[in-house]
Every structure is written in C-alpha cells, then in structure tokens.
Amino acid sequence: MTVLDLMSGFIVELRKAGLPVSLTENLDAMEAVKEIPIEDRQAFKYALAATLVKSNSHWRAFETIFEVYFSLRGPEHQIPSDMSDAEAELWREEQEMQQQGDGAAGSGGGMDSLTPEEIAQMLMQALMNGDQAMMRALARQSVQRFAGMEPGRPVGGTYYLYRTLRNLDLDNMLDKLMEANRDQAAQELTKLEERLEKDEFESRIEQFKQEVEAEIRRRLVADRGAEAMAKTLRKPLPEDVEFMHANKEEMLSLKKALQPLTRKLAAKLARKRRHGRRGPLDFRATVRSSLSYGGVPADPKFKYPRPSKPELMVVADISGSVAAFARFTLMLVYAIQGQFSKVRSFVFIDGIDEVTDYFKSNVDISDAIHRVNTEADVVWVDGHSDYGHAFEVFWERYGKDINPKTTILLLGDARNNYHAASSWVIKEMQKRGRHVYWLNPEPRSYWNTGDSIVGEYGSFTDGVYECRNLRQLEAFVEKLA
Amino acid sequence: MENRFESVEHVRDGLKKVHYLSDDGIAGVVFLAQRLGKPILVEGPAGTGKTQLAKSVAEMLNARLIRLQCYEGLDESKALYEWNYKKQLLRIQADKNSDSWSQVQDDIFSEEFLLTRPLLEAISSPDPVVLLIDEVDRVEIETEALLLEILSEYQVSIPELGTITAKQIPMVFLTSNNTRELSEALKRRCLFLHIDYPDMEREKEIVLTKVPDITQNLADQIARIVRSIRQLDLKKAPSVSETLDWARTLMLMGIENIDAQEAKDTLHILLKYQTDITKAAKELSVDK
Numbered sequence: 106m107t108v109l110d111l112m113s114g115f116i117v118e119l120r121k122a123g124l125p126v127s128l129t130e131n132l133d134a135m136e137a138v139k140e141i142p143i144e145d146r147q148a149f150k151y152a153l154a155a156t157l158v159k160s161n162s163h164w165r166a167f168e169t170i171f172e173v174y175f176s177l178r179g180p181e182h183q184i185p186s187d188m189s190d191a192e193a194e195l196w197r198e199e200q201e202m203q204q205q206g207d208g209a210a211g212s213g214g215g216m217d218s219l220t221p222e223e224i225a226q227m228l229m230q231a232l233m234n235g236d237q238a239m240m241r242a243l244a245r246q247s248v249q250r251f252a253g254m255e256p257g258r259p260v261g262g263t264y265y266l267y268r269t270l271r272n273l274d275l276d277n278m279l280d281k282l283m284e285a286n287r288d289q290a291a292q293e294l295t296k297l298e299e300r301l302e303k304d305e306f307e308s309r310i311e312q313f314k315q316e317v318e319a320e321i322r323r324r325l326v327a328d329r330g331a332e333a334m335a336k337t338l339r340k341p342l343p344e345d346v347e348f349m350h351a352n353k354e355e356m357l358s359l360k361k362a363l364q365p366l367t368r369k370l371a372a373k374l375a376r377k378r379r380h381g382r383r384g385p386l387d388f389r390a391t392v393r394s395s396l397s398y399g400g401v402p403a404d405p406k407f408k409y410p411r412p413s414k415p416e417l418m419v420v421a422d423i424s425g426s427v428a429a430f431a432r433f434t435l436m437l438v439y440a441i442q443g444q445f446s447k448v449r450s451f452v453f454i455d456g457i458d459e460v461t462d463y464f465k466s467n468v469d470i471s472d473a474i475h476r477v478n479t480e481a482d483v484v485w486v487d488g489h490s491d492y493g494h495a496f497e498v499f500w501e502r503y504g505k506d507i508n509p510k511t512t513i514l515l516l517g518d519a520r521n522n523y524h525a526a527s528s529w530v531i532k533e534m535q536k537r538g539r540h541v542y543w544l545n546p547e548p549r550s551y552w553n554t555g556d557s558i559v560g561e562y563g564s565f566t567d568g569v570y571e572c573r574n575l576r577q578l579e580a581f582v583e584k585l586a
Numbered sequence: 587m588e589n590r591f592e593s594v595e596h597v598r599d600g601l602k603k604v605h606y607l608s609d610d611g612i613a614g615v616v617f618l619a620q621r622l623g624k625p626i627l628v629e630g631p632a633g634t635g636k637t638q639l640a641k642s643v644a645e646m647l648n649a650r651l652i653r654l655q656c657y658e659g660l661d662e663s664k665a666l667y668e669w670n671y672k673k674q675l676l677r678i679q680a681d682k683n684s685d686s687w688s689q690v691q692d693d694i695f696s697e698e699f700l701l702t703r704p705l706l707e708a709i710s711s712p713d714p715v716v717l718l719i720d721e722v723d724r725v726e727i728e729t730e731a732l733l734l735e736i737l738s739e740y741q742v743s744i745p746e747l748g749t750i751t752a753k754q755i756p757m758v759f760l761t762s763n764n765t766r767e768l769s770e771a772l773k774r775r776c777l778f779l780h781i782d783y784p785d786m787e788r789e790k791e792i793v794l795t796k797v798p799d800i801t802q803n804l805a806d807q808i809a810r811i812v813r814s815i816r817q818l819d820l821k822k823a824p825s826v827s828e829t830l831d832w833a834r835t836l837m838l839m840g841i842e843n844i845d846a847q848e849a850k851d852t853l854h855i856l857l858k859y860q861t862d863i864t865k866a867a868k869e870l871s872v873d874k
Contacts, residue, residue: 151614155777372765
C-alpha cells in the first residue's frame, strides 16, 4: 500500500470517528507528510495531528486510529518472527544475570525456556529499575506467550489484554514492588517518599500495560487489517458519550471534559449578557473621545447594559437510571453559579429534599455530589421514582419561594411508575416563575413510551429538551442565561 | 526567511540553546510551520510556556518579536492600522487656500498619515519577525475575522491605499487559553499545537535549566512531587511556572532535601486555592 492510499483510508476513518476534517486540512496534511519522513514515527504523528486535530479532546481518538493505521510501518515496528539482534542481546544478558543469580538454573537460552514465574520475576526487575527496553521486550514476550491469540478468532482486544495481564499477576505487582523497595532502602522511608515511590511505580506499570495493549493491537491489525480493526475500536468522542450508558472510563473522560467546558460557558455567558444590547448614551465618554476629532462628537459612546442575573432552581430525579445525568447537570450548574444570582437545588426519588447547603461556594464539587448521594433524604415509601408526590411536596414546602425572576429546571426521564402525575404543580410553577424547562436524558424516540409521561408534564413547561450528552447539555445551558 | 530550519532536531537544539526545552510535538510543529508557511495555534493550560515558545523562537531566529495582546473590544484600529486624524486635520488646516480638494484628499490618505499597528507592522517589516497574537480567545468572534486575511494570505487590505503584501513571511503564533471555542475558519488556517503539562523527565530538565545551581537530587524530588500533585483532582493543577517558583523558593531557603514539613509549608506557592492545599497536604500524608 502506498502512503497516499494509507492516508486517505486514515482520513476517512477519522471522519467516521466524528472528527471534523475539512478538505483544506486534508490537503495540509498531505503537504506536511511531504516534509517529514514517515520513518520518523513520532514526528510524523505530530505532523498529522497538527494539521488534522484541532481540539485537544479529539486527541485520544486520533491517537488510537493512528496506531491502527501506522503501527506496522517502519522496521522497528514489524512483528518479530524471531527476535531482533538487539533484543536477543538483551535477553542473553538477562539470562546470564539470572544464571549468576541462582546457580545453574538457566537452560540453553532463548525465552521459550522461561517459566511464567521467571517472566514475572524479570518484569518486576524491569519495573523496579525503570528499564524501558526490557519492559518493551517483556511486553512482546508475554503477549506471545499468554494472550493465546489465534488468527481469525473473533475476539476483542480487551479479552487478550485480560488474559495477558492475569498471567503476569499485575494487580499484585504494585504491592510487591513497594515491599521490595522497602527492603532495599537503607533507612526507613518517610511517608512522603513512600508516596512518591508508589506514584512512580504506578506510572511504570501503566506504561507497561500500554506496551502490552499496543502489542496486541499490532498483532490484531496484522491479522485483520487496519480498516476492520479501526471499526472495532471506534468510540464516541467525550462530548458525544451518553450519560445514561457511560461506563466507568467514559465517566472519567466526561468529568475531565466538564472542567474546560464550564470555563468556556462562564466566559461566554458573561460576554453574552454584556453585549448584544446597547445601553444609554455615555455622555462623559462621548465628550472625551470627541477631543481627538477637534470637539466634534463623531464617535458616540454607550454605557454597557447590566441586566440582572436569573435565579435558578434545579429539581433533579436521582433514582438509579438517571442519576449520572443529574450529577452532571448539578456539577455543571454549580461550576457556573457565578452566572446566576442564586442557585437552589432539590433532589428527589419519591421524597424530595433541598441540597443547596451541600454546595456552599468553597466546597469541592465532587464532595458535594457525594453528600447528595449519601445524605439527602429522598426516599418516602419504596425508593421508586414518584414524580407526582415529589412535586406536590415541593410545591407545599418551597412553592412560595418561586418569583417572577426564577427559572426552574426539572431533570428526569419522567418515568413515574404509573403513579399520579400531579402535573398541576408544573402549571402553577410556570404561572409564578419566569421559565420552566424540562431536561430529559432519554432519546426522543423513547419519550411517552411505557410509564414515561414527559408529554403530560411537558405541555406546561416552556420547553422539553433532549440532553443525552455533553454537547446537548452545553447547548441548553448557553440558552439559559 | 534565510535561516530555514533543516530538520526537527535542528529546531529542538536551537530552542535548547535559548533555554526552551521542547518535546517531539513542539519541535515538530514549529519545523512544519516554517516549512509550510502556516501560523501555529498554541493551546493548553495556563503557565505551560505558550507565550514563551514564541519568544524563544524569536530569540533563536534572531528575529524581532511583535506582540499583539488581545482583549475584549480590540478592533482594527488597534490591531491593524489607523489613520492619524490629528495629523490629517493639521494638514488640511495648514494650507486651506492653496491646494484643490482632490489634491489634499490624495495627500492625507498616504502612508505618511498611516499609523501601523502590530499586524500591519509585522508584514511590512523588511527584516524577519515573529508575530505573537496572545490570548486570541479573548476577542469577540466577530473580531476574529480581522485576523483571517493576514493569517492565510499574509496581506492587509486598506480601502484607501490598496493591498499591502508581506515582504517576508513571518512566523505567526496564536495562543489561546481555551475560554471559548475559536471559529472553524481560524482553526482551519492554523497548525494546532496543544502544550500540556510536561512529563516528569522534561519537567526535571526544565527546572535544571531555569533554576541555576539547583542540585540534581532536589530537581528530581521537585518533579516527582509535582507529578503526584497533578494526579489529584484539583481546581487548578500547578503549572510549570509555579513549579519553577517553588524550586526557586526552596533554593532560597537553602533546602537540599524536601521533607514533609517543608513541603507542607511551601505548598501555597504551587497551589492557589485553599481547598486544593488542604487536599494535597492530606493526600501526600504531609498533614499529621
């Protein structure tokens, strides 16, 4: 395959993964490739990234696809049918060391003779000393030995990864390393030193895991071809991950994406409130600027309007299925609470409780969310969502606090378990407040099916919005302030 | 430009000579930018050396650095050019009677009455320059359009004068703190470079080059502690410049070996929020 074919396949795959690659960027990438030889893999990768990836959150997706398409390029990345000379050299040395260590245990050489225990032992040594070359060699060796890969077998990479790592007993590796380190140290380590050592080992183990993963990927690509492989690895970008179905890893990446997003939103909202409308004439400033035109007021100046900030009440369902969504929305709202004059939050399942106090400005937001999950008194009878009862109690206790400045956000899937709807509460809210919005994390096609009664509630609100991922949530919040 | 880069290594060594430690990504993109004649959009957390990169490249190339600091309300009269009204008025008043109007009009819209602002200055300069457009995310999205012509064509159109084209293609750096999404049009014209916090090895190197007389041992400890702190879930992770401040402080205090108490006492140099400080102190089991 020529580089050109490879490149066009690569770019098609990037687009399929959701990265917006325009035609000019494509051409730029081709230009860039001319300047940098494909053999210098790192430089080549950065050259492609600089021309094709224009947002940091897309970097991971890019990297994965790059690995798939270009991992078989360059001599040092070929799959070793036999070991390369340098590696063989390394192995021999290691073997000799072993032999010196435990007498005549070593046999004729070559890695096949090593028992799994010996390999684990060598890995520990390599991790201990941070020996990069050795770690790489061991990663290859252990994949070959333990993964049990067979050509054409329709199994995902994670399965092989699991098998390899289980055989190496990597979970206990950290403890073992720490122990060995303690034995080696001349004097007692302080707590601080111990902690630093631990972080160091953790990062080395992580690095080793990545080596193993890369090796498995290389082998899979060789077996199945780049295109098929890229397809199985395709993952949604962080902003497209659905709240309701995010796994643990995706949740982490969502959390990471949330922080820059809130900064962006806050800046945008502040700017939006100040601009757009012009205030009354600023007489002083106009006269001042007229001086540079010889006293002619050629350039009238206006005061910035300072409209009041909205008040916000968030009422969130935190029962199992929609909990993640509620958490995210609360986090987002509190991260930009400076943009509202007042934020109050309530959570419910079948009972309702106010949680505003948990989010006092100087508290860590994750801590606050944790308290919401553990301390809030939200169960009334059986802990199954009962929107009707929760709304009635809300109206009774807090209804009088709603004023014409208040915007109310209702979060949930409106799956009411066939209880009474009590939608009159929403109607009253809308009468008394400024706006009432409903955010639903379910796909639109599921609305009003089964026990979902979002339509009934929705008819009294100023709008029901589908908020399945960060992108949609962001778009909504922007509209809000 | 005369001193064209030969290779990525060349860029990296050059930057190292002016005390900027780059990695593969940074050196590669700078090299590519000059080869392709494209601007670089540099993004990343605050205090990771985005602005410093432009300064160092200028120093390396022996070029003049022209800096445009962006802010809300920046307009073309401050970024591109402005007519010198006062001088024009004087010109008109000076010989009210002698010239015909058309002559005066030709006269007052000539280069003599033009005040060049950073962007125009960068492209009209005969010597090599490095143009730094700092914190481009602070201008409004409409103002961004001002930059488009200069970034893609290296020219500025002035209605009264015509188009001024660059005499040499300057290296252009745009930095962004990512407070808002930049427009597609702008991103498309640039190479994108994300500078993240450096890994431990590089951070140690940076400390060693930037803080004179520091010992290997201390630099190593500093880099390791900072890495551990960055892994925590903080409001604001320590930046490279804060690491350097910390290193300098420890040097001044004459500390050779950081122990828990000293780390705790100086933590406020690395972290700027009380909640972060408490958390880090607890996590590093410094707080007893």
